[in-house]
Amino acid sequence: MENTFKALVIEQENEGLNLEVKEMEPSDLPDDDVLIKVKYSGINYKDGLAAHPDGKIVNQYPFIPGIDLAGEVVLSKDERYKKGDAVIVTSYELGVSHFGGYSEYASVPSEWIVPLPAGLTLRESMILGTAGFTAALSIQRLEENGLNPERGSVLVTGATGGVGSIAIALLKKKGYHVVASTGKLSEEAYLHQLGADEVIDREAVYNGTLKNLSKQKWAGAIDPVGGEPLASLLSQIKYRGSVAVSGLTAGVKVPTTVFPFILRGVSLLGIDSVYCPMEERKNVWERLSTDLKPNRLNDFIFKEVTLEALPELLPSVLKSHHRGRILVNIDD
Missing domain, CATH: 3.40.50.720 (NAD(P)-binding Rossmann-like Domain)
Known part of the structure; x- marks a missing residue:
């Protein structure tokens, strides 16, 4: 892992919030089971709430939002996951009370991880996302x-x-x-x-x-x-x-x-996607890679953006000016 990495950080500023892509250090991340090199994320309604002063999503600042992520394992304390494994993390407390996916690296509990199904790429998994x-x-x-x-x-x-x-x-x-x-x-x-x-x-x-x-x-x-x-x-x-x-x-x-x-x-x-049991969660992701996988996934992409676009883009999400999905290419 690099000595520093980029992440979107939300901080309180007077009566509002400040969103800025900043250089972070590994010690800034939570000390959890699995460290992931994030490749892709997405933008959801909750992410828009996280960027709003009255969103009532985030309780503690500074904070890294993003309720979706897909990437590759870098380090793991859990023997089920090894370096290079492709994984998905959505839901639970990610991007709500736990640092989320708008970061080049994320540290998460292993219980939140879904191995990437064989029928999906990391990019496709985040076109779908939450x-x-x-x-x-x-x-x-x-x-x-x-x-x-x-x-x-x-x-x-x-x-x-x-x-x-x-x-x-x-x-x-x-x-x-x-x-x-x-x-x-x-x-x-x-x-x-x-x-x-x-x-x-x-x-x-x-x-x-x-x-x-x-x-x-x-x-x-x-x-x-x-x-x-x-x-x-x-x-x-x-x-x-x-x-x-x-x-x-x-x-x-x-x-x-x-x-x-x-x-x-x-x-x-x-329909609660946040605390859906893991066995059912894995089954649903498997179906998204097989019988439910859309034929033309790229049709859902409204736009593909980088981390640097998020400070301006996130506050507009609640206004519903876009259709479909906004894909965030973290590794670009």
Whole structure:
């Protein structure tokens, strides 16, 4: 390992935060089981929160954010991992209360590590990242609850975001009829390119009026949006259908009734990618390298950036000005 390395550091500055790429020393990192030379990371909603003074993600400064990373093992106290092993780390406390992936080196507990599946490269794993893992976990939970292509159409809300865009491609790969809901109809061609069979305006799902029950439209749904749109969506799910919810961009309150659940047998499945058990986590990543792997992963990349671009870019993430994924090339 080099005597110094680069990392994006967030520090408190008066009432705000200062983001700067700085030279760090190995002793600045946590003393954990495995030291990783980071090759790639990605940008997620939580990373945007970490860069915001009111984000309520980071509690102690200075801090290195980044909730995703993929790279190669440099040193290991755990005999399961050897120098040169390709690995993925997402979720747990990475980039939240533990120094994260926006760094040329990261030191992490071995219990957080997933060996890179044979069907993925390090770069591909971070094109997918937490967003892809969440989308795949959503599909797995929906299928475990009875969803299959014969049941009918599957709705994806927040379709141009990281989870939504990848979910479209994964569902299409498995033969589902996919309906994409978005507030950005200007991106209709992009969503069809990913695999959406239909693209609808988000107001077709929620127009500001909530009903106890509405016309049954979809066999299942992947929802990274939450809030009142989720309440409206639940009223439109077909008998014994399911909704996998993983986000809250529309808010945390879901003003629904019991009617979809007791009259139509609808299931609301909570998707937690953070503390997903390791056995299931490895299985989902294996599926992302095999039966769920999208055919054209590069289609998800909105842009590829280096560490030096992050101080300006991260604060804009919460404003949703981009589509798909932003890949961070740490090793460039």
